[in-house]
Every structure is written in structure tokens, then in C-alpha cells.
Amino acid sequence: MTDPSFIRLRVAVTGGTSGLGRSLVRELLDRGARVAFVARHRPDVERTMLDFPTAHGITGDVSRKEDVHPIAIQILGALDGLDVLINNASSLGPVPLRPLADTDCEDLELALATNLVGPFRLTKALLGSLAASARSGGRPVVVNISSDAAVTPYENWGAYGASKAALHHLSRIWDAELTNEGIRVVAIDPGDMDTPLHALAVPDADRLTLKQPETAAREIADQIAAPANPADAGLHEVAQ
């Protein structure tokens, strides 16, 4: 159902072809936003565009430095600016999950590249557009999708948990620094969802106990629409 606060809102979602990202694309389109999504594999992007013909699909890998500005250019070319950036694309690190002592340095680097440095680079490349949105009376927001693994030290989730903890703290600091520019930066923990990423991490999970990504997408969209509140900064745990 369209939502007045989303009409003409320009939103970009990374990792938009599966799991939570795909549900966010659907939810945001349903509410009336203009949506661009990013994913690594062109066939997935094309398939998702068939499902959501009004969304703009962009092929690129946020973990690759050389991809970030081409992605940003295409987002801005598709939407003519930007109001909301959702850094959703995530890497679990090595799978099957394993103790940190058995984690290769390269796997840790890859998790950090996808979950921390990629969102940092893309946000930085799009910050000028978000600030322009704020100066024109918009309420721009950067949503970094986090996890309870950012806070709780789950064994075997080292690469993922450490990268999400860093993303969480980056969000808090950046939010404080950008308050005067009128840009919010929030980290949101969507909860344990029935997604391909979760299946990869916990293959034998009871899927019936997991949250549907559509539910999490709805909750995240509600938070985007919520008025800015300084007390909101930091990790949001949406109701589970």
C-alpha cells in the first residue's frame, strides 16, 4: 500500500536480489518509493527486474573498490539523486562457519570488505547526494543492516560478527558527525530471518522459528519513515 512519506522517495538497496534485500525492494516499491537495487550477478539482477519492472537493477560488487563509483553513478543516474541508502549486502565470511582460529586471514578480509569497507565506500560516494537531499528539505537516512552477532560474541561467527560490530560502531559515529548535516545513519538488526544467508550459516535451522524477510522489510521501512530522533542513534532492534 502506498505510504505518503515514501512517495517520490529515492532509495537504493544493496544485495537486492535475495533474502531481506529483495523483500525491501518489494516493500519500498509497494509504498511508492523509487528504488534502485544492486547485486553482484547479472542474471539475478535481470530476473529481479522481471519481477519488479519499475525498479532499477544495477550489477556490481560493493566489496570491490573499482565497482563502488560506477555503482554510485548508476544509482544517481537511475534516481536523479538519493534520499535513502540501505547497505544490506552481507558476507558471512567462511562457510561452514568456523572458529576464528581456523579462519583464514583472507576470509576475514573479505567479510570486512563486504560488510564494513563496502558500505563505508558507497556511503561516502553518495554522501554529497544525501546532503543535497537534506539541504532541499528531505530527511535522508543511511540504513546499515546489522545483526545481533554485532553485539553478542557467538562462537564460530567471528568474521561476520566482528565485521558487523565494526559496521555498527561506524554507524553510531557517523550518525553523530552527520547530525548537523541533517543525515541520519542507523544500524538495524532485522533478527534471524528465513533467508539464503541464514540457511548457509545454519543449514539445520527450524525455518518455522525464523522471521520472514517480508516482516523485517516492513519493520525497516517503518523506521525509515519514522521522524528523526537523536535518541534513535545506534543499533535498532526491531521487535521480534
Place this chain on the structure above:
Amino acid sequence: MNAASAPRQGARRARLLAIDENGHVSHHRAADLPSLLEGGDLLVANDAATLPASLQGTHLRTDRPVEVRLAGGHSLAAHDVTRFTAVLFGAGDFRTPTEKRPDPPRLQPGDELALGPLRAAVVRMLSHGRLIELAFNHPPAVVWEGIARHGRPIQYAYVPATLAIWDTWTSIAGRPVAFEPPSAGFVLDWAMLRALRSRGVRFATLTHAAGISSTGDAELDRLLPFDEPYYIPRSTAVLVRRTLRRGGRIVAVGTTVVRALEHAARLPGWVLPGHGVATQRITSLSHLRVVHAIVSGLHEAGSSHYELLRAFQDDPTLQEMTAQAEARGYLAHEFGDLVFIARGRNTFSRRLTA
């Protein structure tokens, strides 16, 4: 004057030569720009991001290599990316100074160009053998992807290292509509914006599709700057009006901001918000209606950038500026040092308004 030979060596460590309204010259660090502004002033910058507007490819009729430099568009609309004004070069790249580049093959309307993943056609020849109107034969999304992934930033031989896209974006870069960086904006960073705010200086932006600055051909360079589309947000127009009404100064970061604001200046103290196309040249005879001071890079006498500075100060003052800059080893061009030039008491503008 020597050119700065690496990206961003300017920005925060650059030097800043300031000329006040009496024509007095002083020397500063670029990072000290806020100290030249006062509470109640409005700093206006161009927030255009820079397209990687150099496309290597092949002229299909002759099978010869060409470099296409996109140099201008019709509007800032994101869907309006199928037609461009473009300057063509023959074989080679930026490592050869533009004035030594071979000509492209003789071009005719209808000629096709293969530019990486993109196909384009020569729509018509413009007033020069290397200046064309070009049309991409793809939907906008394909053109955006092709330029974003295949294009390289336009650059010149005095910067030997290959530029990455991020080298050409200012900190505040927003919509990618410029063909070369609005380079005076390299001086800005977020800490400086905070410092300005704490001094009571307001900050606003407009978006101006800064065009190509040099073609390597004197005849073609005389046509510069081309017509450039711009967009002035309503919030910026409101701040301009409020600042002028309260006696504050409008300080433009870069020549493109002067061009856009003065083009949009319709009534005293008022700029028209919205979309426009700057078609005018600003010279020593221009009457500046809105802008009180400019922050700019250093440019050679005779260039269109330098001509614009003549609207702010008289020739003896600008000659003194150049002499002092040369004596102190200031670096020119887009990654070099900066000048801050207040509108002087002896300029045409001032005489008109006096």
C-alpha cells in the same frame, strides 16, 4: 605557472592567494578559507559529481581508434543521456598533450562509433571538425552503465598518473553531471563545512554541468565555455535572497557557480530557482549582480576561467596576482592552489552599481 601534477595535492594542503576589495593581496593556506568569510556570508558550491567522460573506441567506417570526450549535455535530467556534444581525438590518450594529439578520422553525420559496450552515431558536425553532436543508440540505463564502467575521467598530460573516478569527485559531489571536476570545490571537506557553520557562515549548493576546459585546439578553445545546464535548488535561491537582504556576501566556489548564479540573477538580489542553461560569457565587461567573491584555481591569462576573474578585479590587480603567485611557486590547474578574489572597487560591476 607550473601545473599541479597529482590529484588532490591541492585540497587541504594547497595555498590560497586572497585579493580583498581594495585589491590588496595576502597569502594563506587553503584550509584557512573559513577565516576569509564572516558570519552572515553565504558560500555557494557546485555539487556536481564528475562523469568518467573519456571513452576510448573505434570509428567503425575507417576502423581507426578514437577518443571521445563528452563535453556537454542538453539538460541535467538523468534520462537525458542519449545526446551529447563531444570533442574527438585520434589515437592515443591523455599522456600526449592535447595540442599534439592526432586528429580523428574525417567525420560525417551517420558515422558509427564503438565505445566499449556502447554504440554511438555522429548526429551532426558542429562548428569545428572535431566537435560533434553524438547520440548513443541505447536506453538511458545502458548508457549510464556503459559510461560508468567503460569511461575514464578526462585528464591532461600534466598529471602523469591515471586518475580514478574518485580523484575527480569533490567531497560534496552529488549527481554525476559534470564532464570535468568543478575543481575549486576540492578545497571543501566536511570538517571545513563544520568550521564555516560555527562561524555563522551559511553553505548552499547548486548543480552545474561543468564542461570541458581545454581541447588542445586554439580555435575550438575559443568556443569555450559551451552552454552548460544548471539547477538551483529553491533552498539555495532563498538563502541567496536572505543573505543579500541582510547585507551578507555571496561567495562562489568556482567559475561554474558564478556562471549559474549570474545567469539566474533576474532582479536585484534575486536568483531564479530551478533549471537553466548558462549561455553567457563572463568577462571584464560583465555586470555581476549577485556574486561578491570567488574561490578559484589559478588559470592562464586568456583562458575562459581567467576572463571570468576580470569581472571581479581590474587587470593590474590580476597581473599582480599572477606575478606574486609565480614568484611564490603556486601551482595551476584543477589540483593546484587557489585564489580568493573579492569584487573590487574598480571593476565594471562596481562602477555600474556605484
